[in-house]
Structure formats: structure tokens, C-alpha cells
Amino acid sequence: MLIFNKIFEKTKGDRWIWIIIFLLSLISIMVVYSATGTLAYKRGEKVESILLYKHVIFVILGIFMIYVAHLIDYKYYSGISKVLMIITIPLLIYTLIFGSNINDASRWVKIPIIGLTFQTSDLAKIALITFLARMLTKKQEQIKDVKNAFLPIMGSVCVVFILIALANLSTALMLFGVSILLLIIGRISLKQISVVCLGGVILLALVVFLGPRRDTYKSRLNTFFNPEMQHADKTYQADRAKFALATGGVLGKGPGNSTEKNYLPHPYSDFIFAIIIEEYGTVGGLTVVCLYLMLLYRCVLIVTQSPKAFGALLAAGLSFSLTIQAFANMAVAVGLGPVTGVPLPLVSMGGTAMLFTSVAFGIILSVSRDIEEQKIKKVTHE
Secondary structure (H helix, E strand, O other), X not given: OHHHHHHHHHOOOXXXXXXXXXXXXXXXXXXXXXXXXXXXXXXXXOHHHHHHHHXXXXXXXXXXXXXXXXXXXXXXXXXXXXXXXXXXXXXXXXXXXXOEEEOOEEEEEEOOOOXXXXXXXXXXXXXXXXXXXXXXXXXOOOOXXXXXXXXXXXXXXXXXXXXXXXXXXXXXXXXXXXXXXXXXXXXXOHHHHHHHHHHHHHHXXXXXXXXXXXXXXXXXXXXXXXXXXXXXXXXXXXXXXXXXXXXXXXXXXXXXXXXXXXOOOOOOOOOHHHHHHHHHHHHHHHHHXXXXXXXXXXHHHHHHHOOOHHHHXXXXXXXXXXXXXXXXXXXXXXXXXXXOOOOOOOOOOOHHHHHHHHHHHHHHHHHHHHHHHHXXXXXXXX
């Protein structure tokens, strides 16, 4: 207890969010350790080499980045939001043309020298949300000015959406949904929001019917809505996940006792929630669900308490992005949605993805820290 007290003394911001971060990180280490056993065997490595030298290091780096990011004044991100967008859009185009192609999708860019790859869509999430928060804050009184206010907002949303959707439709749809929620919170008129939605629908239709991955998208939708009419190979991942859920029971098989980790293609990332339920049962699954619900609740409190519009919009956008992604991953694992390949934030194994997620958590905590400091100043002056 003394160790935890000393750690919390060094941190600021919402204490419950910090607790959620540590709990999700602990769950991540435990489940990834179990789920990577088959991967280690296939590579001819010890499971400890994957866990200790890769995943745990990234978990520790992630927590460190959360700590650093939460100490930075969140207003700083308003200043760099334009720069982030200027970097992000060309980077997304570069990824589509020259990115690493995995599973017929160009989503990754290799970082020179260190050799790591990262999904440019992870950077795009933070860039677009910070940019929208900035624009909605700056243009509150001029939002009806189509040329100077609305067009930059609509243009940024639609451009980022189409560039991500061509390779990663599920992520693009989630980010588009978050953008619409921000527009609603930012008091954009229903007419203007309708225009953005119409633009999104047109772009979605182009991607689904004319895009390079149209066959993949159609196949996944057909598999989800008509599984009985599909070949067993197409429903393999969903079927194995259902086996994991069915055999988990109330309390699960126990840590490390999953059998479906030997059959699921990505038990340590896309389907990690199925492994959680198999090993820790319905109780373990509901615990994870409750942690994300608690995260959303605490973030909503931050949004309502923030004295600045930019801080409220920033916290809202990032928290919606994290929780929507979390529930999308869990929905796929339990068969409530088509297979998408979306990781579970702060739990799934994934180096650079975890670091970008950590930055998002850090920014939310930075907004929370500012609220605390404002309250202290108010009390002091009184």
C-alpha cells in the first residue's frame, strides 16, 4: 500500500482513471503472457522473451508516456493540432501507396533505424480530435461562416475518413462517429451536421463498392449476417471465439489454461477479450466491461467540469474514441459484430498502438489535472 501511495503522490488528475490504467495494464500483462504461448512456440522462442522484452517494456513505456503527457498543459495541443494534421494527411497517403501490406491492407509504416511499424491511423485519431477541438473552440461565434469555419471542419473529417477507410474501414467509421459526436457537443447546427453525415455516407459507399478492399468488406458482412451459408474457413475466427466464451463459464478455466489461444489467429490482440472470458469467466469479462464503463463515466465528469471549451471537447473526443474502440473489440469477440481487427485499448499486445493510446490517456488526465488546479486556486483566493 505504501508503494501505491507514493506512486499516486507523484501523479495528478483523476485518481480513478489512474487506477483503471494500472488495472488494465495488469490484466494486459497476465492475458498476453498466456495468449502468446502458441506464438512463441511457432517462432521457436520462449514466451518470456516475447512478454518480458517486448510487451512489458511497452506497457512500462506506455505508463511513462501517460505520466509525461499528463504533466503537459493540455492547451499546448491546441497549438500543435494544425501541425499534426499537416503531418498526418501526407503520412496517410504515403501509407496507402508505400506502407507495409499485411492481410491485403496497407495500414503500417516502418520507422527507420529502429525497425518498428506503426499504424498511421493511430496518429490520425489524435490529430483529428485535437484539430476538431481547436476549430470548434475558435469558431464558436463564427460557426455559420461556411468558408472560414465549417469547410475546414467538414474537409478535415472527410479527408481523414476516406484516407483511413481505404485500408481500415472499421477504424475510419469509429473515428467518423467520434467526430460527429464532437460536432454535436460543439453546438454545430443539425443542418451542418447533416451535410457532414451525407458526405460521409457518399464516401462510405465509394469505399465499400469501389475501394480496393471492397471484396473483403462484402465478405465480412456476408459472413456476419449469413454465417450458416459460408464456408467454415470464413467463420473460423468467430467460431473459435464462441468456443472460448462457451467453455469459460462463470469463473473461467484459470490463468494460462485457455485452449482456444492455440487456434485463434490473434488471441493476444483482436480476440484477447475472448481469452479473458475463457480464462477468467463471465466475472472477468464483466470486470473489464465495468472498467471501461467507469473510464467513460469519469471522463464525462471531466468534460462537464472543465471550465474551458477546448479541454472539454478534447477530453470528450479522446474518451469517446477509446471507449468506442474498446466496446467494438469486445462486441466482435462475443459475436455482436463482424470481424474488424480492432485491438482492445491498453490491453491488446501492440507496441506503438499502446503508446498512442497512452498519449490519449495522458491528455485526458492533463485536462483533469487542470480542473484540480483551478479548484485549488479558487479555494486559495477565497
